[in-house]
Amino acid sequence: MDSKQSEGSERSMHEMVRSIFSVRMVVAFAMGFACGLPLLLTISLLQAWMSDAGVDLGTIGLFALVGLPYTLKFLWAPIFDRFTLKLFGRRRGWLLLAQLLLMVAIATLGMVNPVEQPWLLAFVALLVTFFSASQDIVVDAYRREDLRDEELGLGSSLYVNGYRIGMLLAGSGGLILADHVSFQTVYLIMAATMLIAVVTTLLAREPVEAEGTPKTLREAVIDPFVDYFQRPEALWILAFILFYKVGDTMASAMTMPFYLEIGFSKTEVGAVAKLFGFWATIIGGLVGGVMILRLGIFRSLWLFGFLQAISTAGFSVLALMGNSLSGLAAVIAFENFSGGMGTAAYVAFMASMTNKRFTATQYALLSSLMGIPRVIASAPTGYLAEGVGWFSFFIVCTLIAIPGLWILRRFSPERNGLMVEARAL
Template structure:
């Protein structure tokens, strides 16, 4: 990892930006983002609401996403084994997982929430499992194919690709649902997974100088031993858990919130998703470039504060009610600042991993990243009912404070030089 004092020229940034490595990060981000909201997010939420499922049960469907929090359990298998001879460790696993994921999405389209919620739950769980498995390999590939000083821009493009996938599945899916059945929406999304599959077939397998685990025991045990031997290892896990908890809690209930105050699905799909998409793209790109100028610590702190401030737009919208300008303002501020914070957050996690155990260590960190989205967001429906919409979003803003406080504990080693970090044995060394 480069020193915080390192600065890049505009020409250097442009050469990195247009490289094939960055195009691969963008397309793999798209493939990772597409399935997320199909399993427990806005598309499924809208389908369940139209089927007459109560708000509390819709909130409980966040538990379907448990694989995102537990993926470190099977990540060592993806570090240890090469499933398809000739394709390499990362590309081979990606091909198998993406084919299984496409089959699971198609299967979810054949279910019916008015007939059998358990069957819907099982199908959604399979989508989440294979989606989480794809994330393990995509995160490892990006970490291994990019140099440390490229992680910021790589994370920016990955996040923007991820958001394009979210936009297509959620915004596009909601608009389509006004014209075709929800089941058909899911079948359309199967076809939308093809760019990710093509990327897997044509990308280059990364070469790892650090070597790979030679035994299953080495793949399972050593990543955790190596990580927990570092300075602030436990505090970093808590930081990863809490940095974006407020935003994730808010996002879990935004679709029911918009519907509750009178917006149609087409208004949500058009304004919330399309308008907010551009704010996220701009935010992600600004975040990636500013990281090279500000350094990692200052970027994480500034973007985290802005992310919390961005949630106040939802409080204002709760007071305004059905207001298209109010909706546009709320979505712009939230998505702009969230895009910046996510870029810094993803790059931070990538630079913490040892390339010998990339899949397992990154899965451990990103599993904690998923806990707020799955476990801590589970009671959000009940919180919204208890606090009201204004109180709920104010609570989400306050939830960002613990993560920002933890960040201040890391400033010493995040601002130090690479040599001093290595000597002290800290996480970034």
């Protein structure tokens, strides 16, 4: 018996190592990079360019509206489930088209004059976000269909880490470049960088198409929602997505004012966040992905959700400690590490809840819900912090993690087989 257990353990470890170093994981990482790169090109980098050019603050603020396609992407996601571009396949065909159009849109954005052509700039920026959101839709569907169910956690963590590195290149890298070359040149460089995505798409394999995919546009629009809401736990899944990271999100919305108010300088916060925060998030995502391979999505959600809550409570401890640089480093590192693990499991959970016949539409719907807590729950956090003080504020954010973990009980495989059922779809 011991010999068989040992052989089984060795085989399991061998399979895990093969999964970690598989081509599928490289593709997941590269596609994450491709999705993260365009995001800040229409936010922080564009804001910096417009400010540098002398555009008024009111106009700069209005440009936040060009990000709407990211929250509305479920509206056109059914097109990618219904139609196939036959040359490269159901997923790779659309992905290649979105990436090529995105490259053109990014390069064109750099050629527009922010002062003389603000409306044209807004239109081209909207095209960038539309093609970027379209790429997100297809990449999410591709990842769900390409990876085995047990690989979703690790694949999601690599995708998220690639996404963050893409954001870092476009945001920090773009700003540094802009000190040495024109913004027009920066946007051309970023457009050229998207060639990484094009090459990845050309070399990647096309996922096996599930049986029963939509044959009409009506089926592509209606059936994904009918299929989803026929599940007995459909509303609980939506509630879980809304609540699982809400405490973490609320705390994050107020961390910068908190750091500055208790006496840290902007340089200290920036240096610690860059040195400890970014890399802790990357390592947390990788560790989380490997742990999901071992523990499964459900157990990982429990563990990582608990760690997220504890890390939020760490801010309360820092509020009592005051201006302690070592305390700041410890809190930022732990919060980012646990947040990286939690995000990996969170994204993997959403992927596991989609039906492969309608992956693009169902995942777009679920991922759109991810942004709601960031906007709605974060809005009153300033008033709450003012009213109760920093220590109590972060305690409240910690306790708000409880509803998400309570809802998670309903998804126990032992309780109702939901995860097993979802993986079978």
